[in-house]
Amino acid sequence: MNEQLLIWFQSPLLWVVALLLGAVFLFMQNKLHMDVIALLVMLLFCLSGILSLDEVFAGFSDPNVILIALLFIVGEGLVRTGVAYQVSEWLMKVANNSEIKVLILLMLAVAGLGSFMSSTGVVAIFIPVVLMICQQMNISPKRLMMPLSVAGLISGMMTLIATAPNLVVNAELARIDNLRFSFFSFTPIGLTILVIGIFYMLLVRRWLSSSTEDLKQKQKRDSITDLIEEYQLHQRTKRFVVKSNSQFIGHAVEDLHLRSNYGLNILAIERWKHFRPLFIAASLGKTEIKEKDILLIDVANPDLDLSAFCHLYHLEPTEIRNTHFNEQLKSVGMVEITPVPDSVAIGRSAAELRFRSNYGLNVIGIKRNGELLQGHLVEEPYKLGDQLLVIGDWKLIRKLPDRTKDFFVLDYPSEIERAVPARSQSMHAILSVVTMVVLMVSGVVPNVVAALIACLMLGKFRCIDAKSAYDSIHWASLILIVGMMPFSIALQKTGGVDLVVNFMINTVGNMGKHWILISLFILCAVVGLFISNTATAILMAPIAINMAHQLNLSPVPFAMTVAIAASAAFMTPISSPVNTMVLGPGGYKFGDFIKIGVPFTILVMLVTVFLVPVLFPF
Template structure:
């Protein structure tokens, strides 16, 4: 095999891209855009070819499905469905594993895997508490079921859509050459093989797998709570706060909170400011203003710009000695907590939530002070939980790691804003249901739109891209999401990754590398059973998925699978299906998939726990795929 200069250039660009994907020195979307630029500058592709990926039907479909999935999450529909299904789980460990995995797989078949796990995780930890079972026995099954469920439908995961789009692209070329076209994958084609994989996975986890799962038994207060009030209790905040009143002669009067240096000098967090009987202007005639005095208490979420008044009550979190020093040096008096403390610390405007740092978060390796967390996100970090740590890390000094769980407090809208930054944060639960004027009344509408889209796809009434765009448009027109919310629900990092890596697949074909790889496979296999190729592609995809994005892996291997099928003169369905299923085998490490990272902290898992349970499941998936795929998709 003699490589041309163009081949070496493409190999070099691909090798650098893979290296950067693995090391995460740059964001994956930046790397993908770099690939586009390099392929253009080197003359491997024309500018038109290099940007063609951004107009592919696969990319448009995935973007539209993000909008539909965003509506399912934001209207609370996913949470309603999940809780109803989990209501039948009971308290037996084996039954819990089966119900959780089946329920999760059903949801992840029609919405994002990460969204499914984020919504169900708090409820499942609550089930573990009720059944007196360690969460570590249930959360790996939750994460693995999300990946298996995504493999069961055409829209369940991006690699499936990419395989269907690869067949469409191949058909265009076959029509030009006067050849018979291939049948494009339909909605339930993946279910034929995905369902046996799910059944095998559920049986394994309910029998052998659950014995391999660790049995970490955290204290009750360490369990992930089911609502914000329980969350406050779990961090010991409701009973571990001090209330100090600012005296009229205190030097804090008239000073903006950010200028008081309370956090820096005393390591104390101002959780809330309680202000009573304010004078509020209601009318003005010339220079005369009419003022009224408001009754009761006003609860203010503190920001750096909040100006402190005499008689304000500061709700503080910190060491008792530091709080006493602050009170003494600034003339503050201790007060009893107001009767409605719990209701005001968490309400319809202000609340708390846990956020997990995923593997590619830009906060990793930095302290909260270095990233200026408070000013940047308008939120206060009240606590940090770290998987495997016996003591909570110091909020002020600790260097953040992937898997760290931050307890943040602030306006619900600011907490929701973290959901837009998927590469940096994964927000646990559904804070959107706590916001006033939430769209929960649109849940039936979102359900109807989703059901209609599924029916259209099942009966092949419209192509996938058309049906998904129609559903996304209906979501916006019916008010399930605003246009801004629709934009925010799209994972733009994934969109840029797909649009940037599709040209690499084109380049591999253009310079002849795909053909050379297929030729080498043909010479190696000869007349051997094509099942061997199915198995090799499955394992190659599964291995790459542990270190690369499953989407990038699928984009790179799809054209190779097509060319191998052409060389061996067999239909491409079985080879493409093996790539799609292998891309869903992200089980062997906590960084192989975002869903694994989500459960890492809540389950107190170690890296080896995923490997110990995940590798046997990959082997089971390999055996099932090699047996089942050729039955439903003959060569």
């Protein structure tokens, strides 16, 4: 008896199960970062000798891991070019600032796109969109990130090519019984689950955040709106359209001498190009004015007769809306700076420092001892403690600390996170993403190659640079995925999966048809907690088909159940890369996925078990 206990205690399977339970326990404790736990798992597998070094570190060469990293870069490219922001604006506009409508449209859009391309790719693209929507609506990302991942997983249930498990199960069905699913065999089930999923997320999203958490999401820094009010820009800033007979046409801004002659300061030029507005703030002094340009001008001289000025130079005043600054400041920014003690700026004015020529930025406001200065600010000498509000291109604002030691940036406004440094390249970004989607749908090249092509295109078109590309990758998420991959190899290598599967066959083989499907679904869901959904499908598809043969039933409903169950990876953040990707941006804990995912998985199981036999009779 002691010898049997010793043999059992030395069994590699026992140590794999113990390590697995220990990792899950640490995840639920939420005291260590999940990527740190994953690295500890890899270390213990190495030291135990259960897996070889190649098996432990296999995840670093897995194409799916590389694909996820590349798709983070694609998502960043959409942010930097403003495409993601435009999508969020469209969703906001259609939803009329309603969180309910945003959630519904978001889940429909993600599920629809994910039906024809990688759900991982769709979720990676929509993560920045959701973050921007949450920022605009001032709600916690927790309330929309989970619906995003749920819709991404449901998209795998929509079509045959939506996810790898569907193709794996279909291939196994064809190999054994020469039967195949059609392209839209999954669609009725997927649509039903999507509708249920939308209603479910509308009900349970309140579980994901409290009023206290929502308050923490509010911006701590001043916003652009705050700065506009503090410096009373609405009272001083005007917009003028350049008429066809204006003397300004064909002249550079600096050649007009508007600041010295009239106390007027051109802050930006709005020029329509390719049916959308282009805001010019960088190198403004050298910019040549054209017909129909809209000039955003700071009127620093309160005594100027604007009507006479417009009549003289053939300009037409136009309305400035309350939201105009926020719309323009996607590409043009503001920041407060102050002179550094003993700098050459003390006692000198913007004109003497040639501030606009040297830094590409305009000084549009000065606060001294808490009071706003009025008059011709360009000629006002600076004193120690002055707060200067400058406006210009976001890229130049970011570079200001590196270009001068005479001024110190007090604090960047919260909108800097929504800056669009490559706005003019938005069409190229869309072309890159469309190319990737077409390549993925057509299957001409592997998904990872399609994503790599898209990233190279984004770089070629200057939609993204090397630094922003590397910074956009969520390395902690990748390490978590790589660190959990050895469990899949270990469970198969030590016979753990086979042991569980054989037990299930002996237990439920004589039960009713629906109970057999329930058992299949539960087993797939449990196995899918620890290994990838593709591996789950590979292991379970032949078992399900063989069970159907032993019971003299059609294998099609059994195979479909396995395919749907493999995609129903809602219960933990490590069940699917889709969940892992929203873990950090959503600020979730391990328990959040259990709380939301387990009840929904049960709902999906009930829909599958009762709908599949109707569509695919036994």
